[in-house]
Amino acid sequence: MAEIPESKGETHLADTGRRTKEHGERLCLSVPETARMLGISRGLAYELARSGQLPVLRLGKRLLVPKIALERMLSQSKQESAQLVYKSLDFNQSQTDKRAVTS
Numbered sequence: 747m748a749e750i751p752e753s754k755g756e757t758h759l760a761d762t763g764r765r766t767k768e769h770g771e772r773l774c775l776s777v778p779e780t781a782r783m784l785g786i787s788r789g790l791a792y793e794l795a796r797s798g799q800l801p802v803l804r805l806g807k808r809l810l811v812p813k814i815a816l817e818r819m820l821s822q823s824k825q826e827s828a829q830l831v832y833k834s835l836d837f838n839q840s841q842t843d844k845r846a847v848t849s
Contacts, residue, residue, distance in 0.1 A: 774803065774810035 781791035
């Protein structure tokens with residue numbers, strides 16, 4: 747097999763011929779890493795994982811949070827928050843319109 751020169755930050759996987767970045771390309775985070783990213787306590791993160799509110803994979807005794815599932819969860823939460831704000835604004839506007847009609 748021909749030797750492939752390694753670039754900085756990359757490791758050659760001899761058995762597959764593919765390259766992967768060592769840093770920044772992890773697919774999962776630990777629960778404590780996720781807690782730090784979300785700005786919550788480690789205990790709360792584990793509690794959310796146990797209750798199913800935080801997406802986790804169990805590999806042996808280890809709990810891992812898939813980055814893509816976390817991103818999806820946060821994106822969905824952001825969309826739901828925006829919809830609640832829009833509905834609230836729409837409700838407030840309709841209340842103002844009703845007051846104007848009855849005055």
